Amino acid sequence: MPGCSLPSYSPENISKTVQYLKNTYPELSVIQKCCGKPTKALGQVDLLKQRFGSLVQDIKDCEIDEMIVACQNCLNMLRESKEFKTVSLWEIMPKIGLPKELRGKAAGSDAVISIHDSCPVRQETAIHDGVRWVMQELGYKTVEPDCTRERTRCCGFGGMIVPANPDLAKRVMERRIKDMPTEQIVVYCAACRSSMLMGGGKAWHLLDLLWGPVVTKASQPPENVLASPVKAWINRYKSKVVIKRQIT
Amino acid sequence: MAVQYTEQVLKISTEVATGCQGLQPPFCSAECPMHTDAMGYVRLVGEGRLDDAVRKIRERVFLPGTLGRVCAHPCEAVCRRESEFGQPIAVAALKRYAADKADKEELWDLAVGQPTGKKVAIVGSGPAGAQAAVDLRKAGHAVTIYEKLPVVGGMLRVGIPNYRLPDAVLDFEYTYLTKLGVEYKMGVEVGKQVSLVDLSLSYDAVVLAHGAHKGLMPNVNGAVCDGITNAVDFLRELAMTSKSKVLGKRVAVIGGGDVAIDCARSALRAGAEEVQLVTLEKENELPASPHEQEGAREEGVVFRCGWCLEETVSQGGRVSALRLKDCRSVKDENGQFNPRLGDQDTEIYCDTVIFATGQRVEDISGGAMAQTNGGRYVVDGDTLATAIPGVFVAGDAAGSTIVIQAMALGRKAALSVDRYLKGQDLTAGRDFKSEYTYESKFKVPLEAGTENIKRVHTQVLSADERTKTFAECDLGFDDEDALAEAQRCLQCECKKCMIECLMLNDFTRCPGELFGTFLGKGDIEPIVPYSCNMCNQCTLVCPEEYKMADIFAGMRKDMVKANHGKSPIKGHGAIDIHQKLSFSKMFTIKRKGRK
Numbered sequence: 001m002p003g004c005s006l007p008s009y010s011p012e013n014i015s016k017t018v019q020y021l022k023n024t025y026p027e028l029s030v031i032q033k034c035c036g037k038p039t040k041a042l043g044q045v046d047l048l049k050q051r052f053g054s055l056v057q058d059i060k061d062c063e064i065d066e067m068i069v070a071c072q073n074c075l076n077m078l079r080e081s082k083e084f085k086t087v088s089l090w091e092i093m094p095k096i097g098l099p100k101e102l103r104g105k106a107a108g109s110d111a112v113i114s115i116h117d118s119c120p121v122r123q124e125t126a127i128h129d130g131v132r133w134v135m136q137e138l139g140y141k142t143v144e145p146d147c148t149r150e151r152t153r154c155c156g157f158g159g160m161i162v163p164a165n166p167d168l169a170k171r172v173m174e175r176r177i178k179d180m181p182t183e184q185i186v187v188y189c190a191a192c193r194s195s196m197l198m199g200g201g202k203a204w205h206l207l208d209l210l211w212g213p214v215v216t217k218a219s220q221p222p223e224n225v226l227a228s229p230v231k232a233w234i235n236r237y238k239s240k241v242v243i244k245r246q247i248t
Numbered sequence: 249m250a251v252q253y254t255e256q257v258l259k260i261s262t263e264v265a266t267g268c269q270g271l272q273p274p275f276c277s278a279e280c281p282m283h284t285d286a287m288g289y290v291r292l293v294g295e296g297r298l299d300d301a302v303r304k305i306r307e308r309v310f311l312p313g314t315l316g317r318v319c320a321h322p323c324e325a326v327c328r329r330e331s332e333f334g335q336p337i338a339v340a341a342l343k344r345y346a347a348d349k350a351d352k353e354e355l356w357d358l359a360v361g362q363p364t365g366k367k368v369a370i371v372g373s374g375p376a377g378a379q380a381a382v383d384l385r386k387a388g389h390a391v392t393i394y395e396k397l398p399v400v401g402g403m404l405r406v407g408i409p410n411y412r413l414p415d416a417v418l419d420f421e422y423t424y425l426t427k428l429g430v431e432y433k434m435g436v437e438v439g440k441q442v443s444l445v446d447l448s449l450s451y452d453a454v455v456l457a458h459g460a461h462k463g464l465m466p467n468v469n470g471a472v473c474d475g476i477t478n479a480v481d482f483l484r485e486l487a488m489t490s491k492s493k494v495l496g497k498r499v500a501v502i503g504g505g506d507v508a509i510d511c512a513r514s515a516l517r518a519g520a521e522e523v524q525l526v527t528l529e530k531e532n533e534l535p536a537s538p539h540e541q542e543g544a545r546e547e548g549v550v551f552r553c554g555w556c557l558e559e560t561v562s563q564g565g566r567v568s569a570l571r572l573k574d575c576r577s578v579k580d581e582n583g584q585f586n587p588r589l590g591d592q593d594t595e596i597y598c599d600t601v602i603f604a605t606g607q608r609v610e611d612i613s614g615g616a617m618a619q620t621n622g623g624r625y626v627v628d629g630d631t632l633a634t635a636i637p638g639v640f641v642a643g644d645a646a647g648s649t650i651v652i653q654a655m656a657l658g659r660k661a662a663l664s665v666d667r668y669l670k671g672q673d674l675t676a677g678r679d680f681k682s683e684y685t686y687e688s689k690f691k692v693p694l695e696a697g698t699e700n701i702k703r704v705h706t707q708v709l710s711a712d713e714r715t716k717t718f719a720e721c722d723l724g725f726d727d728e729d730a731l732a733e734a735q736r737c738l739q740c741e742c743k744k745c746m747i748e749c750l751m752l753n754d755f756t757r758c759p760g761e762l763f764g765t766f767l768g769k770g771d772i773e774p775i776v777p778y779s780c781n782m783c784n785q786c787t788l789v790c791p792e793e794y795k796m797a798d799i800f801a802g803m804r805k806d807m808v809k810a811n812h813g814k815s816p817i818k819g820h821g822a823i824d825i826h827q828k829l830s831f832s833k834m835f836t837i838k839r840k841g842r843k
Contacts, residue, residue, distance in 0.1 A: 004830055027841040034830035038823050041782065042815045043804030051831050062840040119783040153748075154783030159800075161751075163819030164778040171750050172781060233829070240837045247839035 001031045003071025005190035006205075007239030008232040009225050013207040014239045017089070018246045021068065024096045029062040030243045031055070032236075035077040041160040052077065059084055068092060070207075072118040072127075072189055088121070090130035090188055090206070098137050098210070106214045107139035113215070114180040115142050116196065116203075117152035118189045125149070131188055131206060138209060142186070145179040153179060155187070155195035173199030184215060194226040251771060251810040257802035261763040264794045269692050270758020274740035275331075276323035276339060278688035281656030284308045286323050286339045287739055293342050294734030298350035305343055309655065310382055310424045311375070312351055313417045316344025317722070318408050320537070320650040322685065328738045333700040337737050338725075341706050345725040358427050361388025366669045369394060369451040371438045371612065374402020375651045376643025377457035378425060379658030380665070385428040387666045392451070393430060396437035399488065400425075402459050403644075404651065406484040407507075409514045410718040439612030448638060453665045456612070457642040457658060460622060464606040470560030475567040479507045479604035486514055490718070496599030497521045500570055502557055503604030504534045509541065511602045512549045516715045524550045524596055526557060528575045528587050543721070546711040552596065556589055560601065569597045609645045631664045631674045632657060640664055656684055692742045692791045704733040745786035745796070751779045752786065752796075759786070759796055774816040777803040 007014050022028045036051040059067065067086040069075045078086040113135070121127050128149045135142050147153045156162075156173035177185075177199035185203040187193045196203030202221050209215060225231050276286035285304055292301035305312040321340040330336035366389045370377045373395040381391045399405050401418050436442060438458070447454045463478025477494045479501075485492050492515075499520045501512045504527030512523045525544070527534060531553040534541060545551065555572040562568055574592040579585060609623030617634055618626040625634060625641045632640045642661035643654040660683045667674050707723040708714075714721040725733065745759060746752055755776050756762035766772040777800035786796045807816050814824070829835055 022841075025841075027843055029839060029841040031836075031838045033836040033838070034827065036827070036831075038830075039827050041801075041804075042820055042823060043801065043806075043808040044813060044815070045805055045808070046813060047827075051827070054831060058838040062838055119781075119785070122784070122788075151788065153785060154781040156781065158781035158783050159778075159797075160820070160823060161779050161781055163822055164817045165751075165775060166819075168751055168754060168779055175750060233835070236835045240835060243837050243839055247841055 001033075001067055001069045001071070001074055002239070003069065003074045004034050004236070005194075005226060006070050006207075007032055008236045009190035009193070009205065010207070010222075011235055011238040011242050013205065013211055015242045015246065016211040017070070017207060018243060020099065022246070028247065029064055030247050031058050031062065032240055032243055033058060035071070035074040037073040037077055038160055040077070052081070056081070056083055072121045075124075076120050088124070088127045088130070090134070091124070091126045092130075094130050094133040098134065102210065103137050104139040106209070109140060109214050110217045111184045111215050111219070112141045112143055112182045112217075113184045113186045113204075113209075114182045115144055115148065116155065116176070116180070116185055116187045116192060117149055118187070118192055119152050119154045119158060122150045122152050127188075131186075134206060134210065135186065140186075140209065140215075143181045145181060147179055155189075155192040156199065157191045157195045169195075170198065175199075177201040184217070184219070190226065193221075194224050197221070197224040198227070251803075251806050253770075253806050254802060257799055257806060258767070260795065260799050260802070261767055264759050264796070264799070265764035265767055266760075267792055268758055268760025268763075268794065269690060269742035269791065270746065270760045272690040272742070273688050275326040275328060275688045275690060276337075276740075278686050279322050279326045281322075281653050281685045282308050282659065283682065284323075284343075286337075286343075287737065287741065289346060290337060290339060290342055290734050290737045291739060293346055293730060294737065296731065298346050299355060301346040302350045302355050305346065306351075306355065306357065309652075310379070311421045311655075312343055313347035314404060314413060314421055315652065316340050316342075316347050317413050317417065317720075318404070319343075319652050322650075322652070326688075328694075328740050329703075329736065332694060332698075335700060335703040335736075338703060338706070338733050341722075341725055342730060342734055345730045348724060353423075353427075356424060356427070360385050360428055363390070364388040364669065366390065366452045367392070367450075368453045368455065368665060368669075369447045370455045370457060371447075372402055372456070372458035372643065372645075373400040373422075373432070374457060374459050374643060374654065375404060376459075376645075376648065376654040376658035376661070377402065377455065378422065379655040380455045380457060380642055380662040381425055381430045382428060383659055383662035384665060385425075385430055387662070389452075389666070389669060391430045392433060393425075394433045394436050394438050394442070394447075396435065396458075397488070398435050400432065400434075402457075403461075406461075406487040407480065407510075409483060409510050409517075410487065411513070411517065411714065411721050412510070414720050437612075439610075439614065444613045444616060444639070448636070452669055453638045453640065455640045455642055455658075455661050455665060456625065456645050457654075457661070458610070458612060458645055459654075460607040460609045460644040462608040462610045462623070463603065464608055465603045466557075466605055468557055468560055470567075471562050473560065473562035473565055473567050475599050476560065476601045477603070478607075479503070479511050479602055480607050482511055482602050483507075483514060486518060492518050494600060495520060496566075498598045499523045499600040499602065500596060500598040501525050501602045501604055503527065504529045504536055504553070505604065506536050506540055507607075508602075508604035509536045509544050509549075511604050513544050513547060513715075514718075515600070515602070516547055516549065517718050520600070522550070523548070524552050524598065526552045526555050526570070526572065526596070528554070528556055528578045530554045533578070543708075547715050548711070555594070556587055558593075561595070566599060567601055568599065569595050570601065571595050628674075630678075630680050632661045633664055633668075633674060638668060640668075653684075659683070688740075690740055690742075692740075694738070698738065701736050703736070704729045742791065744789040744791070748785045748789050751781065754779070759794060763799065772803065774807055776800075777807070778815070778817045778820075 039048045070089040162169045188206040193203045274287040289301040289304040324336040327336035370393045463480035499515045556575040559571040574590040576588045640661040642657040648654040709721045780800040782797045
């Protein structure tokens with residue numbers, strides 16, 4: 001389950017990740033749907049029940065043993081519901097390993113990349129470790145900000161404050177960029193990536209680094225797709241089509 | 249939109265509102281009766297920002313250099329470095345350092361209120377009267393101080409010896425009053441040259457702040473003779489003339505408090521060859537400040553502790569010896585002063601006796617005002633009003649025992665006078681707690697790894713040098729020591745979440761205040777809960793681990809409920825659409841895997 005922001009950001013990453021997982025789990029099912037976290041954040045209790053219920057039904061329909069999620073909010077929502085065994089994509093990567101040809105691909109890169117952890121999973125050490133493991137496997141040199149792992153700071157996107165208080169959100173984003181020791185930043189949430197770009201940073205999704213070209217000091221990250229609703233919805237649709245083609 | 253907040257939201261809000269440490273004052277400033285922001289100016293000294301430190305001190309008190317020298321600093325007794333390690337911050341000495349290095353007229357706030365047309369007479373120019381004068385001038389009233397002596401300052405001038413407080417410091421700091429437009433009538437004794445009734449008729453209000461200038465002498469056996477005086481008269485004469493007519497060569501001071509030590513050390517400087525201090529209390533029970541005792545010992549004052557004066561012996565009309573009996577205990581089981589004497593006798597030789605055994609407030613009302621212990625006038629403790637309308641009391645005449653308390657009572661009297669002159673109720677809506685010493689409830693645990701760093705002491709003249717003159721013997725801090733001492737301050741305040749969270753800073757000074765206001769009003773602006781990132785960083789740093797995000801999330805739910813299922817925030821319409829699409833067939837898919 002990729003969540004919402006990742007398919008809106010990058011159908012390519014969806015496609016490659018689905019293929020990667022399918023190699024390990026031939027019976028892989030894929031669900032692209034929202035978990036209802038934004039509804040929850042707004043405080044819409046009744047709507048949330050209905051919406052989350054529809055996701056639960058989808059999961060049941062697919063007869064899934066274990067959910068692998070690429071979104072930290074989805075992870076928390078599913079774990080809170082206690083209905084399904086749920087694990088983060090970042091946490092299983094060290095277990096299943098990376099494709100051989102990707103190992104050490106960035107060993108020659110001159111980039112030193114700062115790691116930003118997602119605040120909803122500040123207590124999930126296995127996820128933090130998984131992300132760092134991937135970076136190390138790829139051969140990237142990384143550096144930690146002062147506030148990292150369980151002490152990480154919000155990227156500015158949390159709590160649906162962007163539409164409510166955009167000025168404050170901007171300041172939170174800029175503050176987080178100031179925390180970062182280097183210009184290049186890696187995140188594992190597409191919404192965090194969008195925030196980091198708005199705060200003035202050069203942010204990459206971990207999947208960009210995994211599936212995309214090697215990033216150097218001079219590399220420019222992909223544009224802030226999520227800032228354009230039209231592009232984001234087109235991507236979301238494309239991701240759906242990709243999934244449809246890959247899981248037959 | 250009338251929001252009904254759920255019990256859970258109200259419950260956690262109450263916990264935070266009552267338990268949050270964000271607005272708890274540090275121990276030092278709560279204890280200070282004038283609530284000087286000691287933590288604040290110590291921090292500024294530690295940052296080398298001395299002008300700002302002086303401004304900070306002067307926000308509350310107009311005598312930084314004076315208090316830096318003579319304040320009994322109750323703040324240091326409650327300092328966290330005292331309770332944890334027995335090494336309090338040298339708050340007073342740092343105040344003196346800031347004042348000596350940086351105080352200048354450009355930093356003074358000389359603004360006064362619009363003239364009210366009201367006139368106030370203040371009797372006495374000591375710390376209480378002067379403080380009242382300052383505050384009343386600031387409120388726009390015309391103020392005249394009646395001072396019976398030819399010099400200003402009261403006990404600061406004639407009770408505290410020059411080697412502790414040089415005249416120049418006092419003179420400089422008292423110019424503040426003149427600059428504010430306070431008028432003086434010097435050398436006019438109320439009760440003699442002019443009566444309290446005269447003042448009441450000529451002024452709209454009167455503040456009696458004439459102190460306790462009558463030295464008490466106990467009844468002691470022995471013939472009436474020369475060479476016997478009391479502390480108040482002795483110190484006043486020295487302060488005003490630099491000489492003492494009564495002083496001989498061999499001096500006995502009776503009493504074990506700070507005033508007795510002042511007398512002993514002053515006698516040495518004025519030419520006495522031998523000074524003995526006779527106290528009822530045992531050496532380890534002396535009420536005098538330890539550093540004053542130490543100073544006296546270094547200078548050669550002989551302590552005779554645990555002795556009671558039985559009889560004076562005279563020769564040729566002048567005292568020649570004292571007969572003493574040993575004192576087993578000073579107070580009885582009920583804690584009352586009731587010395588129990590033993591059967592040991594001794595005799596000491598002396599030609600001068602100074603009684604430092606208490607002082608009394610003289611009645612200047614011609615019997616119009618009731619007096620109680622030590623001559624203190626009977627007043628309303630909250631307002632310092634007396635039975636005579638328009639007459640208020642401040643300072644030692646109202647019960648203070650140290651300078652900073654006297655100033656607090658001066659301020660209290662001024663607050664009452666201001667209300668009285670405006671025809672307002674003296675008590676309505678007044679926060680009496682904040683007008684005097686109170687206890688801070690600050691209870692944030694010490695930061696892990698806080699070390700016991702020893703107190704830095706000021707430089708002093710050697711005992712030999714200092715007994716030769718009345719020059720100031722404490723030389724204060726040098727720059728390096730002041731910085732080191734100031735940086736030891738533990739800064740007892742809790743701003744952890746406020747340092748972490750940008751959002752809270754946009755709306756409040758601390759969560760306790762935010763949720764307290766919410767509970768008071770029964771509502772909160774929707775933008776507040778909807779500005780929380782829900783990142784829990786505040787909870788992570790909070791010593792109480794209060795879950796602010798949970799309260800905000802609960803508020804959001806209650807607001808949605810009251811708003812027919814929708815967020816009250818306009819911009820959230822977009823999220824509604826976004827969410828509908830995110831669950832729509834167009835953008836969702838479920839594909840079940842097969843082998």
